[in-house]
Amino acid sequence: MAGVIQTTVRRSMPASLLLRVRHRSPGLACGLVGGALAAGLGLAAFTVLVMLLWVSSPYPDSGPGGALHVAAALWLLAHGAELVRADTLSGVPAPMGVSPLLLAAVPVWLLHRAARDTAEGGARDNARPVPGRIAWAGVVLGYLAVAAPAALYAAGGALRPSWAWTVTCVPLVAVVAAGTGVWTAYGRPSGPLEQVLGAVLPRGVRHLVLGPDGRPGVAARAAAAGATVLVAGGAVLLAVSLGWHLDETRRAFGRLTEGWSGWLAVALLCVALLPNAAVWAASYALGPGFLLGVGVPVTPLGGQAAPLLPPFPLLAAVPDPGAGTALHGTVAALPLTAGVVVGWHVGRGSVTGGGRFGIWTTGRTAGAAAFAAGLSGVLLALLAGLAGGPLGTAALSRFGPVWWQAGLATAVWLGLTAAVTALAVRAWCRRRSYGRGGGGRRPARVVAPRRRPVPARPAPRARLPRGSWFGRKPGRGAPAPAPVADDEPYLLLDDDDGDRDHGDRDHGDRDHGGRGALGTLPDGTGSLDLRPRPDPLAPDDTGPRPPA
Numbered sequence: 001m002a003g004v005i006q007t008t009v010r011r012s013m014p015a016s017l018l019l020r021v022r023h024r025s026p027g028l029a030c031g032l033v034g035g036a037l038a039a040g041l042g043l044a045a046f047t048v049l050v051m052l053l054w055v056s057s058p059y060p061d062s063g064p065g066g067a068l069h070v071a072a073a074l075w076l077l078a079h080g081a082e083l084v085r086a087d088t089l090s091g092v093p094a095p096m097g098v099s100p101l102l103l104a105a106v107p108v109w110l111l112h113r114a115a116r117d118t119a120e121g122g123a124r125d126n127a128r129p130v131p132g133r134i135a136w137a138g139v140v141l142g143y144l145a146v147a148a149p150a151a152l153y154a155a156g157g158a159l160r161p162s163w164a165w166t167v168t169c170v171p172l173v174a175v176v177a178a179g180t181g182v183w184t185a186y187g188r189p190s191g192p193l194e195q196v197l198g199a200v201l202p203r204g205v206r207h208l209v210l211g212p213d214g215r216p217g218v219a220a221r222a223a224a225a226g227a228t229v230l231v232a233g234g235a236v237l238l239a240v241s242l243g244w245h246l247d248e249t250r251r252a253f254g255r256l257t258e259g260w261s262g263w264l265a266v267a268l269l270c271v272a273l274l275p276n277a278a279v280w281a282a283s284y285a286l287g288p289g290f291l292l293g294v295g296v297p298v299t300p301l302g303g304q305a306a307p308l309l310p311p312f313p314l315l316a317a318v319p320d321p322g323a324g325t326a327l328h329g330t331v332a333a334l335p336l337t338a339g340v341v342v343g344w345h346v347g348r349g350s351v352t353g354g355g356r357f358g359i360w361t362t363g364r365t366a367g368a369a370a371f372a373a374g375l376s377g378v379l380l381a382l383l384a385g386l387a388g389g390p391l392g393t394a395a396l397s398r399f400g401p402v403w404w405q406a407g408l409a410t411a412v413w414l415g416l417t418a419a420v421t422a423l424a425v426r427a428w429c430r431r432r433s434y435g436r437g438g439g440g441r442r443p444a445r446v447v448a449p450r451r452r453p454v455p456a457r458p459a460p461r462a463r464l465p466r467g468s469w470f471g472r473k474p475g476r477g478a479p480a481p482a483p484v485a486d487d488e489p490y491l492l493l494d495d496d497d498g499d500r501d502h503g504d505r506d507h508g509d510r511d512h513g514g515r516g517a518l519g520t521l522p523d524g525t526g527s528l529d530l531r532p533r534p535d536p537l538a539p540d541d542t543g544p545r546p547p548a
Helices: 013-024 026-056 064-077 105-119 132-154 163-185 191-200 203-209 218-244 246-256 259-272 274-286 313-317 326-352 362-387 403-434 496-511
Strands: 083-085 094-096 159-161 297-299
Touching: 026 064, 026 105, 026 132, 026 259, 064 083, 064 132, 064 159, 105 132, 105 163, 132 159, 132 163, 159 163, 191 203, 203 218, 203 362, 218 246, 218 274, 218 313, 218 326, 218 362, 218 403, 246 259, 246 313, 259 274, 259 313, 274 313, 274 326, 274 362, 274 403, 326 362, 326 403, 362 403
Parallel strands: none
Antiparallel strands: 083 094, 083 159
């Protein structure tokens, strides 16, 4: 043993730091892995799709390296980042900023699921919950750790990402999507929303956006319904227009590519751009329309021809150039319908969901309808800004709807229609509530309902001692009987004094063999007098008795 030298195992400084971080923040490592996995799955999905199209293409332009560069570029485009095409005929790099909205669902969904699972502790029943900030930071950092080399790799291809848009859009999508995932894992608390609304909106209109129970308020639900009607109606208009120009749509497939693989690629691109086209159609129905280039607007009042457009199938749905007709004017039914839907939600909420204000007045109802229309305008402006973008330089630098025009037109159309509809629905609901022949008069002015006074709960009744043949009467100094609750059975309770008397009597009966128990009364000293007492009502039988 003399030759054994004891040594102390010492960890290096990086290992010690990693161990401390792991013990202090157990969810950070899971968040990093989850974020990296979400980015890897998104890249893998785009890579598989592009590689399948490249393999099936009869005339590929480049090798597998070029296909991988395109896949990475499309993954960045799904986050909203602009791409720049370097190999153009003029030699000037041309931007491509129209991001397919359907592709954005892939990274957003993956980030949301990764953050939610990390905050829930890996979706295990016995897992310890992870703090929200740690889970959110881990997912975002892990996602960006994969997005940075992917952007560097895509920069060497034909479609290069714009660094200004990439640095802005990719972290923004990661932060927002991961935040919603953590918020969902914690049960969607209303605290963060209240803090944001408190910094943006005045106190009088916060309840219209967020209700007291944490659910969306009346104006928020109405605005979401109005925006949904506009986008869904735009999709219907797009389908009708494509059916009207069916021959041009078919010819566009043949002129753009050849072979079933090329047709499949174009069809997939059209499907990815369907939400964009629905927003374009909604903007067209609202009046401002959209642009097919600088100085080439398309509105219901008329449109101009755009000679630089490629033969794309979705562009076949663009109305023919020329002055608008009465048929083009029928699209005004879409914003009118959306305004009616917004007004119906606000009118119903003014009667049934008034909260602490009770039934709203006409001014408050009209103001809530206008506020909901403004929120719908904000939503449409956001969608219009995401659905458009540049497709080149010079004439194609502006392509799609103008976001501020679409938002302003939405607020004006829906504000007028929703206010009138909300007041009509409010009056109808009040008339239905009170009834025409119910006998009760409708109040001239409805105010907030007052709380009815709650009667005080009666005190627990005091039970009087039961009359007992064998009990001792309580004296003047005896304590008052204990109160008895309302729900306590009366017959199953005995007075303490009575129980003590019964115990004494039972003890006395056992001592004296039970003799004279029915004819005894306690005396003043507390002892029992067992001598028989004469009955005053019994006949006198002291005389001599006859012999037996």
